[in-house]
Each structure stands twice: as structure tokens, then as C-alpha cells.
Amino acid sequence: xxxxxxxxxxxxxxxxxxxxxxxxxxxxxxxxxxxxxxxxxxxxxxxxxxxxxxxxxxxxxxxxxxxxxxxxxxxxxxxxxxxxxxxxxxxxxxxxxxxxxxxxxxxxxxxxxxxxxxxxxxxxxxxxxxxxxxxxxxxxxxxxxxxxxxxxxxxxxxxxxxxxxxxxxxxxxxxxxxxxxxxxxxxxxxxxxxxxxxxxxxxxxxxxxxxxxxxxxxxxxxxxxxxxxxxxxxxxxxxxxxxxxxxxxxxxxxxxxxxxxxxxxxxxxxxxx
Numbered sequence: 001x002x003x004x005x006x007x008x009x010x011x012x013x014x015x016x017x018x019x020x021x022x023x024x025x026x027x028x029x030x031x032x033x034x035x036x037x038x039x040x041x042x043x044x045x046x047x048x049x050x051x052x053x054x055x056x057x058x059x060x061x062x063x064x065x066x067x068x069x070x071x072x073x074x075x076x077x078x079x080x081x082x083x084x085x086x087x088x089x090x091x092x093x094x095x096x097x098x099x100x101x102x103x104x105x106x107x108x109x110x111x112x113x114x115x116x117x118x119x120x121x122x123x124x125x126x127x128x129x130x131x132x133x134x135x136x137x138x139x140x141x142x143x144x145x146x147x148x149x150x151x152x153x154x155x156x157x158x159x160x161x162x163x164x165x166x167x168x169x170x171x172x173x174x175x176x177x178x179x180x181x182x183x184x185x186x187x188x189x190x191x192x193x194x195x196x197x198x199x200x201x202x203x204x205x206x207x208x209x210x211x212x213x214x215x216x217x218x219x220x221x222x223x224x225x226x227x228x229x230x231x232x233x234x235x236x237x238x239x240x241x242x243x244x245x246x247x248x249x250x251x252x253x254x255x256x257x258x259x260x261x262x263x264x265x266x267x268x269x270x271x272x273x
Contacts, residue, residue, distance in 0.1 A: 004234065005072045007031045009055060009112065010082035012039035014181035015131065018223040019079055019230050024048050026231070031068050033112075034082070055082045055108030056100070065115035074123055077234055078116045080109045081131045085146040085183065087207065088192030089200040097192065098145045105149035106156065117164070124168040129233055130157045131226075134177045134249040138256035141268065142193075142200070142207045161241060172233045173242045177249025180220040187211060206272050214247075221246040 006023050010016035011032030020032045020043050030048040032040045040050035049071075053064040068075060083105045086097055113128060120126030135143065136150035154173060161171035188208070195204045214220055229243040244250060256264050 004028045004076035005031075005068070005074055006077040006079065006234070007033060007068055007075055007116070008079045008081060009033045009053070009109070010131075011043060011050075012036045014081075014183070015176070015179060015223045015226050016079075016081035017043065018227045019081065020048060021046055022224070022227045022231060023234070028234075029072070031064075033064050055112070056103050058111060061108065061111050062115060065112060069116075069119050073119075075116050075119050075126060076123075077127045077129065078113065079129045079131070079230065080113065082109065083131065083149075084186055084190065085143070086190045086192065087142045087146060087187055088204070089142060090144045092193040092198065092200065093145055094192070097190075101145045101149050102152070105146075106152050109153070110156065113160070117169070120164075120169050121167045126168070127170040127172060127233065127239065128160070128164075129172045129174060129230060132157070132173050132175050134175050134244070134246070134253050136173075136175060137253045138264070140207075141203055141272065158241075170233075170239050171241075172239050174226060174229050174233070175242060175244045175249060175253070176221075176226045177244075177246025177252070178214060178220040179226060179246050180215075180222055203272065210271060219247055 006028050008016050008020045008030060011020045012034035020030045023030050024043065024046040030043065032043045032048055032050045033053040034040060035052065035054050037050045037052045044050050051064045051067060053060045055061065086093060086101045109130070130153060132153050133150045135147045136154040139147045157171055157173045164171055193200055193204050195201050195208070225245050229245055233239040233243060244253065255267060
């Protein structure tokens with residue numbers, strides 16, 4: 001198998017780390033990009049490279065891209081996995097925090113991608129794999145800002161695919177469902193609003209309980225189910241435009257697409273009774 005130069009953002013934990021380790025095991029040269037280099041020690045021990053990069057810091061993004069291109073002279077695959085979620089009612093999420101959600105989930109991703117595209121054009125080859133979410137095609141209560149970023153990423157990726165196809169560059173979207181990572185923990189840390197006396201307290205409390213139930217009852221899929229899709233996209237000479245896997249993804253995305261707004265929202269409301 002051809003050894004590829006692969007860049008993975010968000011490689012310090014969760015799906016990003018799982019992608020990086022699996023690709024290293026296959027013999028690829030992997031650069032892990034994340035804020036905390038110390039959390040990528042196992043990637044380095046497995047033969048990979050670790051670069052400190054805050055996806056919100058333009059100078060760090062430029063430095064990371066420059067280092068990979070300087071070291072290797074090429075990039076075969078860019079996997080944009082860095083991201084986080086802010087949940088809470090639209091009224092109660094501070095706009096600076098909403099902007100941060102977009103900076104991490106869209107604009108930082110876009111900045112790194114812009115810096116990698118030229119070397120891929122020169123190669124006339126490459127794959128850009130963007131980790132979206134089933135939340136890029138549907139929605140859940142209290143998740144307006146998170147869903148907005150993922151809906152934006154979907155449209156952005158589709159346009160990018162059309163633009164880059166003449167240069168032999170593939171753009172792939174992966175839409176995970178519920179995956180057993182630190183998402184629930186980060187979700188709780190970033191939850192906005194008064195859960196005791198606020199106007200959305202009941203809905204917030206129910207959202208918290210549903211999230212905890214999914215974790216406790218083992219209803220989430222392991223990260224390797226998404227890693228398998230990444231490997232499939234990396235190996236394919238002509239990857240699909242989208243791959244979907246993970247708990248709840250297919251039924252919820254199907255319901256959102258074919259049942260219409262009112263019926264889909266009736267299903268959501270049934271979980272909040």
C-alpha cells in the first residue's frame with residue numbers, strides 16, 4: 001500500500017486520536033495537530049509527528065501547515081476533526097461563545113484547508129476529509145449553534161468539492177452519529193443557561209438527562225466505527241462524497257429528510273415529555 005502523508009487535526013483525543021493511530025498502524029506518515037502535544041505522546045511513540053496548534057490561532061495554523069510541507073513536500077490527506085459543541089437556548093448562549101463555536105468548527109478548519117490546497121493542486125492529487133455530524137443534516141433542542149456550524153460545514157464542503165474536482169482533489173464529508181468520546185463531558189462543561197430557574201430550565205434538564213442516559217446505557221458507538229470510514233475514504237481511488245455511521249445517525253437523518261418538519265419535531269418532542 002502506498003505510504004501517504006496525512007494530517008489529522010483534533011488528534012489529542014477522541015476520534016482524531018483513533019484516526020491517527022489506525023493510520024500509523026497501516027504504515028502512513030501521520031502528523032497530529034492539537035493544542036496539547038503531551039496528549040499525543042502515543043502518536044509519537046507509534047511513529048507519528050505531533051505539532052502544537054490552536055485551531056483558533058492563525059499564526060499557529062500557518063506554522064503547522066508550513067512545517068508539514070517543508071518536511072515532506074506534499075500532503076496526501078487532510079482530516080479536519082477538531083471541533084467542540086456549545087449547547088443551550090439561543091437566547092442564553094453568549095454571542096462571543098457562539099462565535100468561538102464557528103471559529104473552531106468552521107473558520108479554523110477553513111484556514112488550515114486553504115493552506116494545504118496549493119500543495120495538493122501542485123500534486124494534482126489529495127483528499128480532504130471533513131468530520132461533520134449527523135447534526136449537519138438534522139437538529140436537536142438546545143443545539144442551535146452547534147448544528148449551525150455543522151450545517152455550514154456541509155454546504156462549505158460541497159462547494160469545495162466542486163471547486164477542487166478539476167485538480168484531482170477529493171472532498172469527503174463524514175457524518176458520525178452518537179460516538180462514545182468525551183463529547184458528553186465537553187457538552188456538560190459548555191452547557192449554557194440557568195438549569196434551575198431559567199425560562200428553558202425544563203428543556204435543559206431533559207437534554208442533560210437524555211445525554212447521561214445515552215452514556216450510561218451504552219447506546220453510543222465506539223470511535224473505531226468512524227475510523228473504519230476514514231480508512232475506507234483514504235484507501236479509495238474514488239471515495240464517496242459522504243459516509244454515515246454511528247448510533248442514531250441513519251434513522252434520525254432519514255426522519256429529518258423524509259418526514260417533514262412537523263412530524264420530525266413531534267418525534268423530538270416525544271423524547272422531552
